Amino acid sequence: MEKQGEIVLDISISFYFSSFFFILGIAKTHAQRRHLKVETERVENIERLRNLPKRSEIEKKMRDDALAKPVSENSKGFLLLSKMGYKPGMSLGVEKEGCSEGIKVPIALELKTDRTGLGHDTEEDEKRKQRIDLYQKAVLERAKAHEVLIDDFSVRKRWAARMKQLSKDLKKSRKVCQELDARNGLEVPTSHHFWPIYKVMKEEETSLVKKRRIEESESITESFTYFNGKIAPDDLEIDELSENEITELYVIFETYLER
The missing domain is CATH 1.10.287 (Helix Hairpins)
Structure with missing residues (x-):
């Protein structure tokens, strides 16, 4: 063992x-x-x-090579076409819309290798092209909308700068009118638009009974005066005026100053 x-x-x-x-x-x-x-x-x-290479690839290559070659002049098909008036280089069939000539090369064979129905691939290609077209249109529309927004933003910025400058010129004109009227001895302007108006905060006048109720808190109201303390009406909201209104006031001030 x-x-x-x-x-x-x-x-x-x-x-x-x-x-x-x-x-x-x-x-x-x-x-x-x-x-x-x-x-x-x-x-x-x-x-x-x-x-x-696979058998299917070899068959496809042989088929493509055979279809790419012109029909031999010795073939029965070519002889039959020659009897009907066909000559080498001529096209077959009627001319279709968008084509300047008929068929010159053999129609390619499309062998189905999947289980989808006839025309399915063509329909899928059409749908794919439609999706691509829709996507391209959407991109172009977004680009145009972006350009419009940029242009609109530029316009609004220019308009805001113009309005700011007009308001600034209007305030300067009011001060000039005030100085000239003060030199001429005027205590109030001929029109309240010609002088700047200042806001003053004051306590509301109340009775003795009301004073007891507001000991802890005082009621405050607004009043408006000119530079010399004279009472003035409510001032213009120059920043809220439209371009036409500011332009009209500016013309009035220029006319007043030229007198």
């Missing part, structure tokens, strides 16, 4: 080392070299077969 065990152990060890040398590509014996050569050829054949 011990001898048989030693034999089995020797066989296992020799098999292990032979496999080890084979894996590393180290072939010492003729059998190992032959086995390594066979394995190498087998792997190369598998790789070569894997790189070979």
